[in-house]
Structures are given as C-alpha cells and as structure tokens.
Amino acid sequence: MDPITLGYLGLALLVVLIFFGVPVAYAAAFTGIVGITMIRGFGVASGLAGIIPYANSASYSFSVLPLFIAIGFLAMHAGITTAAYDAARVWVGRAPGGLATATIFASAGFAAVSGASTASTAVFTRLALPEMEKRGYDQALAAGVVAVGGTLAALIPPSALLVIYGILVEESIAKLLLAGVIPGAISIIVYLIVIFTVVTINPKLAPRQPAYSMMEKLKTLPQVWGIFGVVGVILGGIYMGWMTPTESAAVATAIIFIMSLQKKMKFVDLKNGLLDTVKTSVMIFMVIWGVMIFVRFMAFTGLPAEITNMIVGLDVPREYILISVIIMYLLMGMILDGLGMMMLTLPVVFPALMGLGYDPIWFGILLVKLIEIGVVTPPVGLNCYVVNGIRPDIPLEKVFRGVAPFLIGELVIVGIIVAFPELILALPNMMK
Template identity: 70%
Template structure:
C-alpha cells in the first residue's frame, strides 16, 4: 500500500475511534503502533513506542505541566476562588449585569492559577450561579456566563492546552504563555461588552445590586493577593528572563501552598488536591505519549509533507487557506474536545501553515482560541455539559441559549487576532532572555 494512502487511512481510523468514544490516548497509540508495525516491522514499532514515553516524560520542558495543574487544584482546595469572586462582586456588582461581569473577572482570576477550562466552569457553577439566581438573574444568562468564563483558562497563563501545543510542535512554552495574555484580556473585555448589551436591552435579566461602601471594597482586595502573587511570579519571571517556565511554576506552587497553610488548609484537602493533580497529570501524559507515537507513524508515511506541498501549490492567497483552517476548527469544535482537535490537525495542518509564512506562536494562540469556542458550541460544548452536570436542574438547551450571545463576541475576537497579529506577538517579542 502507498505510504501516503496509509497515512490518510490512519487519520480516518483515528477520527472514527474518537467519535465512537475510544479514549484519545489509546486510539492514537494503537493506530500509531499498528501503522509502524505494518510499515517497519514489529521491532521498530515496539522500539519507537518504548522510546517516546521515556524521552517525553524525562523532558525538562514537560515538567511545567504537573506544576501548573497542582497550582490550580491547590488553589481550589485552599478556598482562594471564593475570595476572588466576592471581591469582584463588591467592585462590579452595581454595573449593568454586574454580578455576571464579576463572574467573568473571577473566572479569569481562577484561570490564572488553574489553566483548566472545565475545572473553572465547574467551580463557578457551584459558586456564582446560586448567587446570581438568588439576586434574580435569568438562569440561562447565569449558566451561559459561567460556561463562557471557563473558556478563559485556555488562554490566560498558566494554560495547560498552550503547554501541550508547545510540546507537540516543539515551540517555546514561555513565549506561548506570554502570547496568551493580551488575547485573554481582549476576550474578557468583549465578554463584558456582550453582557452589558444583553442587559441593557432587557434589564429584567439582571437586576442591579445594592451599593457597597468603599471600605468594604478595599477590604475585599486582601482576598486576591494570592492570585496576584502567583500571576506576578509566573509571568514576571518568564517575561524578564529571571526564571524558566518550570522554575516559575515551582515558585507559584510554593506560594499557593504557603497561602493554603495560613488559611488552615486541612490535610484531607491537601491530599485531595495532590491526588487530583496526579490523576490529571497521568491522563495528559498518556495522551501526549499516544499522540507522539501517532505523529511518528505519520512522519514515516510522508502524508504531512504531501499535504503541505499540495497546500502551497494552491492558486489562492494564504489568507484564504487560513480562513479554511479556521472554519475547519469551528466545525471540529462542535464534535471534538480540545485535545482531540490538536491531535487530529497539528501533524497535518501545522507544517502547511508554517510553510505559508504564519508565525507558530500566533497560530498556537489562534488554535487555542478556536478550541475555546468549541467548548461552548453545540452539540458537544464541553463546558456547557459541565455546567449541566454540576446543576442537572438547568436544562442543557438553557445553557446553550445563555452562551449564544457570546458566540457573536467570539467572532469579533477571532477577527481581531487575525487582523492584528501583533496583539498576540507583542509580549513574546519583547520578553527578555
């Protein structure tokens, strides 16, 4: 069989297995090993499959991932999340849809110590939705805001998905983390504008809150210093070149542990946070191992190079191909999760995009933004399912109705990233080595 044809068959099998529910790690690994076995024999297949996990797990760059995951779970069990939400509520509650806007801000704050979209959505479904309901907010709006707020964790450092992208395409983790900051801030601003417009058109969706004294607002800021410290260490250390991403993540973890100790974190909560960290890390490492075996198989087939050559020979402008890639990610986001999208597309699309002259850091942020949109787009919309899973009394269609206005905002955000790539590249290009 022609190797390129075999590569296409491998991709098709991977899509089929993922669609029917086979875990991504196992699907990618089985197809990769099977393909290598068919092409190069059992010795090569077993040899590469053994080398990849060891080489990956002993990589210094990959050690940043479990540390970032630990920061998120320890912050959750230390109770830092509730303080951030209460502070945002006091400062923003009087604005139109103020409690919804406060949820976006608090979600961004938790994202800055979490890096996990579904965890952020789950936490604020428990924390913010009941308070919005108590204050008379429309339930669909409340659920939609929480689902959308959770997507910020995909961009705002420390983003696990950006780290995985960097590992898969062998790009600088530090530059990728810095590249997500301004797009994350832009996303927050657009979400706030959407909330304001929706509430201005129908004030009954979000009644105004009572005024709060300035002294209470100032006192609330003491609840957010931990988040600011962690963000400052991670981003400042990487930007100024004082620390590697792994070193900054280690210091951030130490800060979170110190805060947890001062707040009287129970041993059972510490154990739970560490156990969840280990489980999540093991799951992500398995996915990475399986994907890298699959990528080795595709490299032997020559399929990615063939696709790159075919794309370069197209008699169209590069931006037309880019729009096609964006539409592809939009459609895939409706049926696949973020990791699945990266696994299926990067081995084939990434070489072609880079050959067209697009910056790999900018493309990484754009891809992650499209993954964010997929998290709130039906019929899958993983964050929407998380909200419904935590609150089964909120129908899934109500959650999707709540996120609908924000999808218009997402189109605006993607347009900004495409038309003004400098908003992504400014911080990475000015970082100090």
C-alpha cells in the same frame, strides 16, 4: 501499500476510533503502532512504543505542566477561588449585570492560577451560579456566563493547552504563555461588552445589586493578594528572563501552597488537590505519548510533507486557506473535545500553515481560542455539559441559549486575532 495511502488510511482510522468513543490516547497509539508495523515491522513498532513515552517525558521543560495543574487544584481546594469571587462581587456588583461581570473577573482570576477550562466552569457553577440566581438573574444568562468564563483558563497564563501545544510543536512555552495575555484581556473586554449589551436591552435579566462603600471594597483586596502574586511571578519572571517557565511555576505553586496553609486547608483537601493533580497530569501525558507514536507513524508515511507541499502549491491567497482551517476547527469543535482536536490535526495542519509563512506562536493562540469556542458550542460544548452535570435542573438547551450571545463575541475575538497578529506577538517579541 503506498506509504501516502497508508497515511490517509491511518488518519481515517483515528477519526473513526475517536468518533466511536475510544479515548484519544489509546486511539492514537493503536493507529500509530499498527501503521509503523505495516511500514517497518512489529519489532520497530514495539521498540518505538516503548521508547517514546520516556523520550518525550524525561525532559525538564515537561515538569511545568503538572506544576501549573497543581496551582489550580490547590487554589480550588483551599477556597482561594471563593475569595476572588467575593472581591469581584463587592467591586463591580452594582454595575449593570454586575454579578455576571464579577463572575467573568473571578474566572479570569482563577484562570491565572489554574489553566483548566472545565475546572473553572465546575468551580463557578457551584459558587457563582447560585449567587446570581438568588439575586434574581435570568438562569440562562447566569449559566452562559459561567460556561464562557471558564474558557479564559485556556488563554490566560498558566494555560495547560498552550503548554501542550508548545510541547507538541516544539515551540517556546515562555513565549506562548506571554502571547496569551493580550488576547485573554481582549476576551474579558468582549465578554463584558456582551453582558452590558444584553442587560441593557433587557434589564430584567440582571437586577441591579446594592452598592458597597470604598472601605468595604478595600477590605476585600487582601483576599486576592496571592492571585496577583502568582500572576506577577509567572509573567514577570518569564518576561524579565529571571526564571524559566518551570521555575516560575514552581515558585507560584509554593505561593499557593503557603496561602492554602494560611487558610487552614484541611489535610483531606490537600490530599484531594494532589490526587486531582496526579490524575489530570497522567491523563494528559498518556494523550501526549499516544499522539507522539501516531506522529512518528505519520513521519514514516511522509503524509504531512505531502499535504504541506500540496497546500503551499495551491494557487490561492494564503488567507483563504487560513479561513478554511478556522472553519474546520469551528466545525470540529461541535463534535470533539479540545485536546482531541489538537492532537488529531496538528501533525498535518501545523507544518502546512508554517509552510505558508504563519507565525507558530500566533497560530497557537488562534488554535487555543478556536478550541475554547468549541467547548461552549452545541452539540458537544463540554463546558455547557459541565454546568448541566452539576446542575441537572438547568436544561442543556437553556445553557446553550445563555451562551449564544457570547458566540458572536467569540467570532469578533477571532477576527481581532487574525487581523492584528502584532497584538499577539507584542509581549513575546519584547521578552528578554
């Protein structure tokens, strides 16, 4: 069989397997092994399947991923997230939609020590959602804020998705992490504008809260010093060239661990945090291993190069192709999880867009933002399902209704990323 045709059949098989619920790691590995067997024989396929997991994991740069994951789980089990929310509530709770605003700020703080969107959503569904309900907030708005706030963990460093993207396309993880800072800040601002607009139109959705004195506000600051320390270590160390991403992640993990001890974290919480870290890390590495086998199969077929040449040769402006890719990801986000989308499409889409002259760091930020839109978009908005799973008394359609105004804001953010790529690349380009 012609290798190009076999490549198309391999892609189709992968899509079908994922559609029927086969985990991405197994679907990608199975398709890759079968495809390589048909091209090079079973001996080569089995040999590559045995070599690739070690060859793609025994790398110093890979250790950054479990360290970033550990930061988030230790912070969650130590109660550091609760302190961040309390501080945000005291400082901005009095403003229109103040508790919703506090949830966004606290989600950003958790994002700075986490990197996992669903973990952030789960934490604030338990923490912030009951608080907003108790203070008279509309349940749909409260649920939507929690779901959308979780998406910040994908952009604000440390971001697991950006690390995985950097590993897959062999780009600088340090530059990717720095590139996420400005679009993360833009996302926060847009979310706050959406909240302010919604509660201004209908003030009954979010009753005003009591004001706190400046002394009460200042007393909350010591509770969040560790989060600022983690952010400073990760971003400052990388930006100044003092530390690699892995080194900064190790120091940040140590800071969170010390904070956990200061908060007298129980041994069972420490154990649960470490177990969650191991489980999540293994899951992600299994996906990477499976996809790497599939990518090797794609390389044997020559399909990525064929598609790249075809797209580059199209007699249309490259902006039209980029818009088509954005629409494709928005549609895929309605039916696939973020990691699956990235693994399924990058082997083909990435070389094609690089052939059109787009910057790989900028595209990584755009891709992660599109993935995060998917996790709050019906019918398969993973963050919305997390909210509903923890709070089954809140119907799924109500969660999606609360998210709806934010989807308009998300499209505005995508427009800013596309129209002003220099904003995304400003910090990476200044990195020492």
